[in-house]
Amino acid sequence: MQEFKTIEVDTDLLIIGPGMAGSGACVEGAHWAKENDVKITVVDKAAMERSGAVGMGLSAINQYQGENTPVDYLSYVRQDLMGLCRDDLVMDISRHVNGSVHMFEKFGLPIWKDPDGNYVHEGRWQLMINGESYKAIVAEAAKNAVGMDNIIERVFVVRLLLDKNDKNRVAGAIGFSVRDPEIYVFRFKACIVCAGGAVHVFRPRSTGEGLGRAWYPPWNAGSSSYLTTTAGAEMTSQEVVFIPARFKDGYGPVGAWFLLFKAMATSATGFNYMAEGLAEGGELHNWPPYGEVKPIPTCLRNHLMMIEMYKKGDGPILMHTDKAIAKIAEQAPDEKAYKKEMKKLEAEAWEDFLDMTISQAVLWASKDVFPEEGPSEIMPSEPYFIGSHSGASGAWTSGPEDIQTDESKKEYFWGYNRMTTVKGLFAAGDGVGVSSHKFSSGSFTEGRIAAKAAVKYCVDNPDKPEVDEAELDKLKELVLKPLKHYEEHKALTTLGTTDKKYALPVEEVNPNYITPKMAIFRLNKIMDEYVAGWGSMYNCSKTTLDIALHLIKLLKEDLSKLAARNLHELMRCWENVHRVQIAEAHTRHKLHREETRWPGYYYRTDFPKLEEDSWGKVFVNSVYDAEKNEFTMRTRPIIHLVDIKEVVGM
Ligand SMILES: Cc1cc2nc3c(=O)[nH]c(=O)nc-3n(C[C@H](O)[C@H](O)[C@H](O)COP(=O)(O)OP(=O)(O)OC[C@H]3O[C@@H](n4cnc5c(N)ncnc54)[C@H](O)[C@@H]3O)c2cc1C
Numbered sequence: 125m126q127e128f129k130t131i132e133v134d135t136d137l138l139i140i141g142p143g144m145a146g147s148g149a150c151v152e153g154a155h156w157a158k159e160n161d162v163k164i165t166v167v168d169k170a171a172m173e174r175s176g177a178v179g180m181g182l183s184a185i186n187q188y189q190g191e192n193t194p195v196d197y198l199s200y201v202r203q204d205l206m207g208l209c210r211d212d213l214v215m216d217i218s219r220h221v222n223g224s225v226h227m228f229e230k231f232g233l234p235i236w237k238d239p240d241g242n243y244v245h246e247g248r249w250q251l252m253i254n255g256e257s258y259k260a261i262v263a264e265a266a267k268n269a270v271g272m273d274n275i276i277e278r279v280f281v282v283r284l285l286l287d288k289n290d291k292n293r294v295a296g297a298i299g300f301s302v303r304d305p306e307i308y309v310f311r312f313k314a315c316i317v318c319a320g321g322a323v324h325v326f327r328p329r330s331t332g333e334g335l336g337r338a339w340y341p342p343w344n345a346g347s348s349s350y351l352t353t354t355a356g357a358e359m360t361s362q363e364v365v366f367i368p369a370r371f372k373d374g375y376g377p378v379g380a381w382f383l384l385f386k387a388m389a390t391s392a393t394g395f396n397y398m399a400e401g402l403a404e405g406g407e408l409h410n411w412p413p414y415g416e417v418k419p420i421p422t423c424l425r426n427h428l429m430m431i432e433m434y435k436k437g438d439g440p441i442l443m444h445t446d447k448a449i450a451k452i453a454e455q456a457p458d459e460k461a462y463k464k465e466m467k468k469l470e471a472e473a474w475e476d477f478l479d480m481t482i483s484q485a486v487l488w489a490s491k492d493v494f495p496e497e498g499p500s501e502i503m504p505s506e507p508y509f510i511g512s513h514s515g516a517s518g519a520w521t522s523g524p525e526d527i528q529t530d531e532s533k534k535e536y537f538w539g540y541n542r543m544t545t546v547k548g549l550f551a552a553g554d555g556v557g558v559s560s561h562k563f564s565s566g567s568f569t570e571g572r573i574a575a576k577a578a579v580k581y582c583v584d585n586p587d588k589p590e591v592d593e594a595e596l597d598k599l600k601e602l603v604l605k606p607l608k609h610y611e612e613h614k615a616l617t618t619l620g621t622t623d624k625k626y627a628l629p630v631e632e633v634n635p636n637y638i639t640p641k642m643a644i645f646r647l648n649k650i651m652d653e654y655v656a657g658w659g660s661m662y663n664c665s666k667t668t669l670d671i672a673l674h675l676i677k678l679l680k681e682d683l684s685k686l687a688a689r690n691l692h693e694l695m696r697c698w699e700n701v702h703r704v705q706i707a708e709a710h711t712r713h714k715l716h717r718e719e720t721r722w723p724g725y726y727y728r729t730d731f732p733k734l735e736e737d738s739w740g741k742v743f744v745n746s747v748y749d750a751e752k753n754e755f756t757m758r759t760r761p762i763i764h765l766v767d768i769k770e771v772v773g774m
Pocket residue numbers: 140141142143144145146167168169170172175176177178182183184185186187279280281282318319320321339340341343344345347348512513552553554555562563564565567568
């Protein structure tokens with residue numbers, strides 16, 4: 125095995141993952157750091173220009189308050205998550221998000237304007253953008269703010285290090301370059317974990333030829349959750365995944381179709397499941413109070429689809445793009461204007477995909493789909509972990525001080541905004557739980573909030589924590605173990621090695637190791653079949669979850685046999701270690717919450733109802749002890765800061 129050199133990085137504040145939240149942390153953090161002589165360093169496993177979930181671009185900014193109040197936004201988030209959110213975190217982002225969006229415009233992001241110069245809204249909270257280069261534009265501002273010398277790209281952060289003298293204080297991180305034989309050791313006073321959510325924990329619908337295509341871009345592998353969990357931070361709502369219903373196979377966005385073009389979706393035989401579900405005596409009334417109030421929560425919209433598809437067998441679900449386009453175009457006064465309007469709508473429809481999900485446009489083109497001529501299939505996807513969107517998983521963090529009540533302050537505030545329960549360890553974006561619907565702009569905003577507090581923490585805690593050097597040496601070995609394991613056992617592989625090549629490609633089998641691809645297949649199968657993936661029609665029970673925990677335990681043991689043929693595969697190995705950790709946490713959280721709170725995300729078949737009086741009052745939280753490899757489950761109270769009189773819609 126080749127020699128690895130160690131690169132030491134000494135800093136005050138490390139931003140791990142400059143996606144949307146991390147970029148916000150760079151912009152805001154740089155300002156406060158300059159004033160307080162604090163050094164900021166940024167590390168990304170990828171290239172910042174296109175890293176994270178926004179790498180491909182977006183067609184809308186999903187959180188903009190405009191003239192609405194933070195309470196308005198809170199009413200919408202609380203409703204969508206079936207009552208589960210931290211009021212303080214949601215309102216904190218809401219009150220600052222307009223400023224972030226105005227910053228984006230100043231950075232050069234083209235936001236659609238109407239003839240009067242006002243933003244074009246997709247819905248109440250969403251703004252339409254020409255967003256193909258959204259991330260590149262935001263990243264450029266972030267890079268300018270912190271300076272290129274302080275940015276380290278293509279380094280995968282594997283694990284956080286704790287203070288030798290205080291096991292509840294973060295002291296550093298270890299990672300490796302995915303390009304060169306280098307181990308990175310970071311030493312710092314504080315860090316912000318904003319390494320995104322997780323995809324490919326569950327079996328994707330696209331397998332084989334389409335493997336890798338998922339709604340969530342394939343490069344976020346649960347690192348936020350792994351880094352905070354293994355450092356001992358309390359985590360929350362790891363059971364709340366997000367299942368987006370999107371155009372089938374390409375996962376193209378449906379937001380513009382539903383909100384901007386007012387398209388309707390029906391079952392195969394034309395049953396308008398949304399209208400019927402809402403009508404008196406309809407299915408949604410079985411899920412009070414959330415099912416009875418508009419906007420219908422995302423999970424319940426899925427639930428109605430799933431009844432059509434799985435219970436009635438009246439699938440697929442069809443989005444009537446043709447009818448929506450025709451209806452808008454019909455308003456044109458004459459034939460010429462009609463043709464012009466049709467062309468404009470067609471262009472807008474394709475641009476919606478080309479801005480953020482190019483593969484959907486490619487798929488439609490390759491399948492001869494003309495949205496103006498006929499409907500298209502939409503489909504609930506596999507589950508994803510994305511606490512910044514319509515899921516809720518992430519770290520349990522302190523909120524802002526100024527908007528707490530006496531009661532909530534005891535539970536939700538411990539000194540620094542967005543600091544986890546580990547000192548000096550902050551989180552933002554997908555890294556923070558129970559503050560859903562922050563999306564790209566809210567994640568950027570939360571990064572700003574976290575960075576301001578983290579700089580203050582560095583100023584207040586000038587002494588540097590101490591890394592345990594013996595533990596660090598062990599971790600260095602552990603990080604490279606998959607490479608070593610491969611070298612030691614490669615001779616027994618069925619596949620070609622550097623010394624032995626086969627003329628034809630063959631499947632790799634080796635008695636001593638598993639490749640990252642095999643490990644991910646095993647994980648996906650467990651999660652899909654026992655933890656409520658699409659293969660089990662999103663159903664699980666204590667029996668299936670217990671089976672999953674047993675299989676995950678065995679898988680965890682086998683992870684020590686992961687083999688990497690090169691640095692790229694070393695990253696793949698560690699991504700899977702990160703995924704397995706969130707998979708286990710998720711399974712344990714699902715097991716703990718004995719109810720079905722999010723039908724359409726998952727069903728506990730042994731507890732098929734919403735239990736508002738008991739489980740509706742608590743968050744399910746957990747703490748992981750890395751030394752003992754043990755989870756401790758607990759609940760935390762949901763404390764409302766405001767009484768919501770009326771839910772404000774989309
Ligand atoms: C398909 C899709 C469509 C969406 N559509 C919209 C939309 O239309 N409008 C909207 O406003 N929002 C949308 N969102 C939401 C938005 O993209 C997210 O809310 C936002 O990107 C979350 O920001 P984040 O910083 O937490 O994560 P990300 O932006 O994903 O950033 C994560 C960062 O962490 C890095 N990283 C990951 N692991 C490691 C590691 N181990 N070591 C080092 N670095 C690491 C990544 O490279 C990346 O830089 C969409 C999201 C998805 C997935």
